[in-house]
Amino acid sequence: MNPALSKFMLARTPKSILDPAPTMNTAIPLNTGATIPALGLGTWQSAPGEVKAAVIHAIEAGYRHIDCAFCYQNEDEVGEALADVIERGIVKREDLFITSKLWCTFHTRVEEGLQKSLDLLKTPYVDLYLMHWPVPMNPNGNHPLFPKHPDGSRDIDHSTTHVQTWKNLESLIKSSPSKVKAIGVANYSVKYLEKLLAQATIVPAVNQIENHPLLPQQEVVDLCKAKGIHITAYSPLGSTGSPLFKDEKVNEVAKKHSVGPGVVLLSYHLARSSSVLAKSVTPSRIDENRKLISLDADDMSSLEAISKDGVTRFVYPPFGVNCGFPDKTEGLDLSG
């Protein structure tokens, strides 16, 4: 190309935010010294009977990060998939990054919660263990996962606090470093995180939060950045039945880069230095979602404009608790 022309084009082309371009397994540093692969396969609502094949397909397609949780009630099948790919030599355990989460009814039983997930996942350790929500629920209620009062409201455990749960996790990683490589939180707002950090001796490695152009959560993203806490974005596509695939701005950016809207929604997080979880049990989508691209400043401005008239949160379980998010102010304050 004519050097003068090339200079002109460079001046007019918005610089890519990520240089070099990210890939699905770009290793993002955590405050533990370990790294987390940029893209993880989500497994929430992946039905038994489907999730094993999805995890095997994903790992064969190059995914190295799998996001799991005890409350998804499918960790046994995820474990079968992990055993299968490791046994067939597709991947070694140490090349995978496996996350699991402590469910709300296990806040006072963290060792038991972790061991249950390890047994189901058929793995000696998890790379990351997250407090799933800062909401302790009754461990002896009328259901092992979702205990309720007779009026149908969730049975919250008022005898303990999320900060105490964090201390329990700090003890767990100190006593069982061979079983858990990093601890973190999920669904933490600025208010709850500030309460936790005031008493923490270990800074969480990760805060896993709902994040997409309709819910940028900039205030908690900024706090986490300042404290060295990595953000992992969940429900990046807008979860099940998402309107984001039809969003005009998302589709304009997708057209510009000749990719599908899903790829744009996932790549948005890499431009924010976050990792991202995409759930699918559909092989063609699992394949498509790997093709992360580098978005430029113009693309990001377009995507940022999507929430200018208000945000939408797709995941907010009926705990009856005010988790401190500016867009959800009803319920009990358990921040402590």
Ligand SMILES: NC(=O)C1=CN([C@@H]2O[C@H](COP(=O)(O)OP(=O)(O)OC[C@H]3O[C@@H](n4cnc5c(N)ncnc54)[C@H](OP(=O)(O)O)[C@@H]3O)[C@@H](O)[C@H]2O)C=CC1
């Ligand atoms: N910490 C927490 O509290 C939470 C954590 N998470 C984690 O984050 C993961 C991702 O979030 P999740 O809420 O599942 O939702 P996602 O935003 O990942 O969306 C999943 C939905 O999008 C569909 N989909 C996936 N890829 C494409 C594509 N390329 N084109 C069109 N449709 C597509 C999937 O369908 P299909 O499967 O049929 O292909 C599914 O219906 C979870 O699975 C879980 O691991 C999620 C929520 C809360």
Ligand SMILES: O=C[C@H](O)[C@@H](O)[C@@H](O)[C@H](O)C(=O)O
């Ligand atoms: O991780 C996914 C979500 O947080 C999910 O675990 C909760 O929404 C749960 O179904 C609940 O009803 O409390």
